[in-house]
Amino acid sequence: MRQLLYVSSRPPSVPEVSVGNILMISRRNNDAAGVTGLLYTDGTRFLQVLEGDEEPVAATFARIKADPRHHAVVILSDRTITTREFGNWSMAYRLPTDEADTFDGKVARLLAGASDSVRATFTGLIATRRTA
């Protein structure tokens, strides 16, 4: 299986992104494709993990990457896994106001080799959550 982690951000030209709509479509498509994962967002930045068989993950990511609701998509981690590490949710969702949970530590470990700015982006999202 493939596990992909990326970050992206909302372009200034897009005033607001309906996360509810993204989740609804994601859950339908991901469920059908056997893709699971997690989406963190504060409405401006997105951090998403996708897990599943190579082909459906590649196809899902290709669609996501082409979506004009976000840009500057950067892959932070792309690896082979034997079991899903982020559960069986077709797309779990984490809001800035949610309690910190074990996913935070898992994402943080995936970012061990990432650049300082990327780690700062993630830490920023998480810090928002912890202090919310």
Ligand SMILES: Cc1cc2nc3c(=O)[nH]c(=O)nc-3n(C[C@H](O)[C@H](O)[C@H](O)COP(=O)(O)O)c2cc1C
């Ligand atoms: C941040 C972000 C995350 C997304 N995540 C997913 C996803 O996990 N699965 C998915 O099918 N579409 C996801 N989308 C939506 C896709 O970009 C695309 O709009 C959708 O897959 C099209 O589905 P449809 O052809 O069934 O309408 C995401 C979009 C954004 C902006």
